[in-house]
Amino acid sequence: MSTNIRPLLSALRRNPTGALLVAVQVAITLAVLVNAAWIVAQRIEKIEQPTGIDTRDTFEIDILGLSKRFEVAQAESEDLAYLRGLPGVVTATATLGTPLTLNGGDTDLARSPGTDAPSLPANFLEVGDQGLRALEVPLVAGRNFRAGEIRPAGKHTPISEVIITRSLARALFAHGNALGQAVYEDNNDPLTIIGITRDFMGPQLGAPAYNTVLLPEMPGEGGFYGLLVRARPGMRATVLREAKEHIGASHRHAVIAETMTLTSAKRQFEANNRNMAIFLTSVTALMVAVCCLGIFGLTTFNVSSRTRQIGTRRALGARKRDVVRHFMLENSLILAAGALPGAVLALAVGNWLTARYGLPRLDLAYLAGGIVVLWGTGLLAAWQPARRAAGIPPSVATRTI
Amino acid sequence: MLRMQDISKIYRTDLIETHALRDFSLRVGQGEFVAVSGPSGSGKTTFLTIAGLLENFDTGTYELDGRDVSRLTDDGRSRIRNEKIGFIFQGFNLIPDLDLFDNVDVPLRYRRMKADERRKRIESALDLVGLASRMKHLPSQLSGGQQQRVAIARAIAGDPALILADEPTGNLDSLMARQIMDLLEKINDMGTTIVLVTHDPELARRAQRNIHIVDGLVIDSPPYEARESQRAARAGTSPD
């Protein structure tokens, strides 16, 4: 079997155009297939991972000021005092960013200052000292923000403390305790890690799901803030209705931009991930199908343009299965010629996704799996024309001039 | 070597049935050189195609090299073609993407022969047809006569008992045709049975026996004795 490769290769080298095109297609398809599968796996994992927060009893109300006369800081403290006074409320915090949604921000944290320092992406939430309680996220080390550490709304005093998740702490300080260490956003002042929480999902922007950082700030930039409220079990609907009515009527220069329970945020989050997974899977399946079509087309073309050659081979002693094997081997060579640069391309794309979007480093098992899948479907695509080639009668050799 | 008894072959299309061979009987002895001629459409190629196990026939019996080959599997037929028969076609039928060496190699690979044994055979076959120095050339770099010589090398490399040639000189001018004929005679002298279909009476005369096919029937097959006198005549007259 292996002895038949050399003449096949030299024949391919003399007539490379079609094979080369298909090989390029195989390479690109492999790179997309492997990385898309990897992303889909991450998305599915995100859906299956616990959110780490109380989604059942919490909701958020977003307030948007409509004019310069809107006093954000005052409105914020009025709202919080009102909410905390409601009998059905456990606690409430002002916030910028909603867990599990695209509402929020992301940043890069490094262990040393400067834009060149290696950094990790993290999604952030601005909260007050009731933030952890409202989310029902426990600390595993360190302490909560103190009231005095919270930057008031509308002020630009620097902050110097942060609380981060355990995942982020481990990613930042792989070989040691992150508590008490400083982290940096670009060239800004150091932020001391004063607390480490159990893993939970903040806003879901670019960073990995559990890379969350809490910043001690009362939001209010642009007259906008959110109110994150945790109700007593079973009370959320009642509290939400009351709060909406009261807050909606209490600010002359602001409106409620949105209210949302974290249950629906979670549902939306799952749907987004699922849709992304479905989209990527469909696009990839389409690419694999087009690649198979290329292999099918090339093989079909080769079979019909080599009818006489195949008949002659049969006349000279090739069995049907030798003819099938001939085309399988030829396509294997083309697939190999595509898989090699395709693997390199897949790794390059994977590295780029890791560097740019903080996607976990590509698991090489996915590369191996991608090659196997593409190889299998590629040979399957060549199978039908190869069978047809085997059906070419040997008498073609004497009947065609 | 070849014994056909009452072979018939009917080609059926939607509209018509063509009786390409009817009650076709022929015996070719070991080492014979037989020329087959006949008008166009008489069934010469059909006969050769059946003799070469490239196609099945409808009725009759066919023994090749002492073995009944009427009811073989497709694989079995492939094997006999590969081991016992060498084909030479009018259109040469070389594989355009393979060099001469690899072309002659094709039937040997299907026989699963060892690499050094194949090399030896390929080199000596190409040597015999005078093309050993052009092993790495492609068929398209050769003249028609040279291509046909490569095809002959391919046919003899496997050391077949029987060579079947269908108008091997049909696409060549008369000088090249004579060279091919010389080569076939040389191969026949080494003991290989040859059945040659040709239109050319001059070439046909050089065979030991002439068979005439008309309308799918052998109408003129001189007895075996005649071939001996013919061989004697050729040995006396043709200088080679």
Ligand SMILES: Nc1ncnc2c1ncn2[C@@H]1O[C@H](COP(=O)(O)OP(=O)(O)OP(=O)(O)O)[C@@H](O)[C@H]1O
């Ligand atoms: N595949 C086929 N289907 C139908 N009819 C066929 C087929 N092959 C050959 N025939 C018919 O069988 C008859 C014998 O054909 P064959 O090719 O054997 O003739 P031939 O003696 O070789 O002719 P030529 O000298 O022109 O090559 C012809 O009438 C031809 O049309």
Ligand SMILES: [Mg+2]
């Ligand atoms: Mg013919």
